Amino acid sequence: MAGVRECSLAVREGAMSVLDLTGVSLVGADFDMTVADSFTPPPGGVGVPQACEHALEALFGEHGKPLLEKIGGFVNQSPGELMQAIFTMGMKLPLAAMARNYFEREADYLRECVPIGKGHPLVWEENNQFNIVLELFVRAKLRPLVAQISKTWPVPSPGFFEFVQSLRGFGIPFGIITAGHDVFIQNFFAVHEVEVPVLLTGDDIRGSKHDGIEKPDAKLFELFLEKFGWMQPIAASSILYLGDDINRDGGLAHNTGVRFGLYSPFTVYSERNWSPRTFQFGHFSDLTHALRAGQMQAAE
Numbered sequence: 303m304a305g306v307r308e309c310s311l312a313v314r315e316g317a318m319s320v321l322d323l324t325g326v327s328l329v330g331a332d333f334d335m336t337v338a339d340s341f342t343p344p345p346g347g348v349g350v351p352q353a354c355e356h357a358l359e360a361l362f363g364e365h366g367k368p369l370l371e372k373i374g375g376f377v378n379q380s381p382g383e384l385m386q387a388i389f390t391m392g393m394k395l396p397l398a399a400m401a402r403n404y405f406e407r408e409a410d411y412l413r414e415c416v417p418i419g420k421g422h423p424l425v426w427e428e429n430n431q432f433n434i435v436l437e438l439f440v441r442a443k444l445r446p447l448v449a450q451i452s453k454t455w456p457v458p459s460p461g462f463f464e465f466v467q468s469l470r471g472f473g474i475p476f477g478i479i480t481a482g483h484d485v486f487i488q489n490f491f492a493v494h495e496v497e498v499p500v501l502l503t504g505d506d507i508r509g510s511k512h513d514g515i516e517k518p519d520a521k522l523f524e525l526f527l528e529k530f531g532w533m534q535p536i537a538a539s540s541i542l543y544l545g546d547d548i549n550r551d552g553g554l555a556h557n558t559g560v561r562f563g564l565y566s567p568f569t570v571y572s573e574r575n576w577s578p579r580t581f582q583f584g585h586f587s588d589l590t591h592a593l594r595a596g597q598m599q600a601a602e
Contacts, residue, residue, distance in 0.1 A: 326596065333478050337458065339456055342457070348446055353446055355376070361397075401435040409438075412441035415440075424441075444483055465589050466499070479526050502526045518550055
């Protein structure tokens with residue numbers, strides 16, 4: 303992968319994970335359910351799954367919820383994956399025409415949900431209907447979620463902010479790779495009065511020349527490193543990526559050749575056939591302690 307000197311991550315059967323962060327010089331993380339729990343709704347409000355359902359109902363009326371149920375509901379798909387499944391399931395329905403009615407009513411109110419120059423332009427084009435409907439879905443989902451952001455929602459993962467503070471204290475860059483969205487994540491950090499990290503979001507990908515790439519495509523890590531503006535290659539063994547999904551996040555780390563920390567506070571997974579550079583953790587304080595130990599060891 304360009305910009306990263308890859309190292310072997312050959313799988314070894316029965317490998318035991320060791321929480322050793324010696325030599326880490328860059329940390330990346332997923333956002334939803336890793337940095338914060340955005341799926342559990344706040345009291346009287348909506349989380350990401352409910353916001354997706356409401357957005358589909360706004361776009362497709364009475365067909366929205368049944369279509370979502372037919373594809374198995376929201377299971378942490380990216381917006382593109384979810385919308386592709388909806389279009390496939392509803393291929394006999396005039397979905398584009400339904401969405402256009404919503405576009406004509408609401409487009410002006412949705413423009414501020416995504417930064418200017420990112421995502422697909424909100425201009426209806428008959429030969430680009432899927433991408434416009436996808437963009438409408440993203441923004442319709444975002445609007446109620448952003449309005450709810452506070453110090454109590456979404457709930458930060460325990461110990462996360464202390465871990466980020468330690469990274470900054472040691473001069474280790476931190477960023478986020480997510481199919482999520484700039485405005486939501488920026489507002490989350492702002493309400494906690496924490497500097498917004500480097501972000502590579504779904505807003506960067508939609509409508510760009512890289513449109514369609516998703517985890518676990520290693521290209522995402524190339525784009526992530528470009529965000530830091532580094533000119534020199536960085537050893538994959540010095541990069542740590544954190545996520546809650548062993549297939550998407552773990553697959554991204556494996557395809558890139560970097561270390562991977564699986565965030566799983568409630569479930570202990572079998573480590574059989576895990577990569578030797580993969581470990582599981584249940585609290586960010588575990589990473590903070592390991593980071594400090596690694597920095598002390600490096601200083602000796």
